[in-house]
Amino acid sequence: MSEDVIKTDMVIIGAGPVGLFAVFEAGLLGLKCHLVDNLDKIGGQCAELYPEKPIFDIPAIPRCTGQELVDGLMEQCKPFEPVFHLNQQAESIERLDDGSWRLVTSEGTVLEAPAIVVAAGAGSFVPRRIPLPGAETYENSSLFYAVRKMEQFRGKHILVAGGGDSALDWVLSLQPLAASMTLVHRRDDFRAAPDSVEKMRRLVAEGQMRLVIGQITALAGRDAQLESVDIKTAAGGQEEVDCDTLLAFYGLKMELGPIASWGLNLDRNLIEVETEAFETNVPGIFAIGDICTYPGKLKLILSGFHEAALMCQKAFKLCRPDEKLVFRYTTSSTDLQKKLGVI
Amino acid sequence: MAKVVVVDREGVEHVLEGQAGWSVMEVIREAGLPIEAACGGCCACATCHVYVDEEHLAKLEEPQPDENMMLDEAFQVQDNSRLSCQLKFSDALDGIKVTLAPEF
Numbered sequence: 001m002s003e004d005v006i007k008t009d010m011v012i013i014g015a016g017p018v019g020l021f022a023v024f025e026a027g028l029l030g031l032k033c034h035l036v037d038n039l040d041k042i043g044g045q046c047a048e049l050y051p052e053k054p055i056f057d058i059p060a061i062p063r064c065t066g067q068e069l070v071d072g073l074m075e076q077c078k079p080f081e082p083v084f085h086l087n088q089q090a091e092s093i094e095r096l097d098d099g100s101w102r103l104v105t106s107e108g109t110v111l112e113a114p115a116i117v118v119a120a121g122a123g124s125f126v127p128r129r130i131p132l133p134g135a136e137t138y139e140n141s142s143l144f145y146a147v148r149k150m151e152q153f154r155g156k157h158i159l160v161a162g163g164g165d166s167a168l169d170w171v172l173s174l175q176p177l178a179a180s181m182t183l184v185h186r187r188d189d190f191r192a193a194p195d196s197v198e199k200m201r202r203l204v205a206e207g208q209m210r211l212v213i214g215q216i217t218a219l220a221g222r223d224a225q226l227e228s229v230d231i232k233t234a235a236g237g238q239e240e241v242d243c244d245t246l247l248a249f250y251g252l253k254m255e256l257g258p259i260a261s262w263g264l265n266l267d268r269n270l271i272e273v274e275t276e277a278f279e280t281n282v283p284g285i286f287a288i289g290d291i292c293t294y295p296g297k298l299k300l301i302l303s304g305f306h307e308a309a310l311m312c313q314k315a316f317k318l319c320r321p322d323e324k325l326v327f328r329y330t331t332s333s334t335d336l337q338k339k340l341g342v343i
Numbered sequence: 344m345a346k347v348v349v350v351d352r353e354g355v356e357h358v359l360e361g362q363a364g365w366s367v368m369e370v371i372r373e374a375g376l377p378i379e380a381a382c383g384g385c386c387a388c389a390t391c392h393v394y395v396d397e398e399h400l401a402k403l404e405e406p407q408p409d410e411n412m413m414l415d416e417a418f419q420v421q422d423n424s425r426l427s428c429q430l431k432f433s434d435a436l437d438g439i440k441v442t443l444a445p446e447f
């Protein structure tokens with residue numbers, strides 16, 4: 001097991017804009033970073049919630065989209081070779097004898113570092129679960145919020161809920177395997193790619209699957225086995241759809257997750273920090289960006305950038321206790337310019 | 344001052360002072376009522392979902408395609424469902440009554 005442990009200077013939880021800028025600031029000080037994020041991509045809310053929406057309040061960038069900001073930050077921190085561990089959640093944390101931290105993710109990645117930085121925004125993105133009585137009893141046996149192995153759905157009577165790309169993609173991929181396929185969506189208009197929608201409509205026209213316009217109102221089954229789903233149709237009627245598998249894709253929501261139980265002082269799901277180094281009540285664990293709170297805190301990306309820079313000064317002392325840090329500018333320091341690879 | 348009436352998830356009514364030019368979500372959030380509004384009001388989530396009373400529903404502008412698309416990610420959507428971040432408050436909406444949709 002020990003050979004699988006990754007040792008680094010800083011583990012950053014959250015690969016959003018503030019986490020990425022922390023990589024840059026840490027890099028200037030010679031610190032290496034690993035990042036953990038539950039999304040399948042880099043960029044946090046900027047990439048997941050509003051990649052195409054404009055941002056106007058980044059200093060010296062009068063206008064950019066969420067995705068452009070992420071792309072710029074990636075380019076800026078690239079010389080420091082950050083390592084990303086995506087599709088996994090920071091799960092548990094433990095202090096080692098030498099004072100550093102061991103963090104284990106939901107995928108079993110083990111990371112050790114003197115500094116842990118929580119840059120988790122509003123928490124990690126997790127699928128929205130169906131808020132109906134009994135839904136949790138079916139979860140992972142006949143109700144799923146993600147598809148890991150397609151084969152497990154062969155021969156099943158599948159109901160897919162949702163109107164986005166995830167819903168339509170899985171309808172198209174699983175329909176050939178399924179005993180029957182039904183898609184339920186609240187209106188006859190889909191945000192998924194037009195090409196997928198067209199393919200789905202063709203299957204419906206050919207009688208290979210059904211499309212029901214309406215909303216799920218109740219689940220029925222026995223033990224952990226779903227047997228049917230009640231749907232209130234948009235036309236005002238009620239329909240019962242027999243199915244043994246429900247795949248629900250209602251998008252993602254953000255929740256603090258396991259971090260809530262790490263012993264950090266919280267104020268309404270935000271992590272309390274001091275404002276010199278943005279360290280939490282637990283030495284060596286920092287919190288920056290939207291997830292941290294202190295008197296006067298503003299949830300702005302630019303505030304997160306500032307917090308990242310100050311945090312790195314303290315993190316440096318933890319990572320390099322025997323070295324002295326000299327404050328330099330990228331404009332004039334050949335040392336920093338060498339680190340950036342520009343000379 | 345024009346009012347916004349908010350019914351919370353326990354059924355309790357709160358009468359708030361509406362600020363013209365603010366979104367209804369902002370009025371609710373400023374009052375400290377439990378509305379998540381995760382994306383901060385840019386119509387990129389569905390966590391400010393409310394039900395609007397019939398009388399005022401007719402006075403609102405029709406939802407933009409963006410808002411309808413985000414409502415797809417909400418649950419228990421009704422004909423009077425709206426995302427409160429997209430409802431700009433004005434004196435013409437005095438007395439608007441919104442009910443917070445279940446958390447999801």
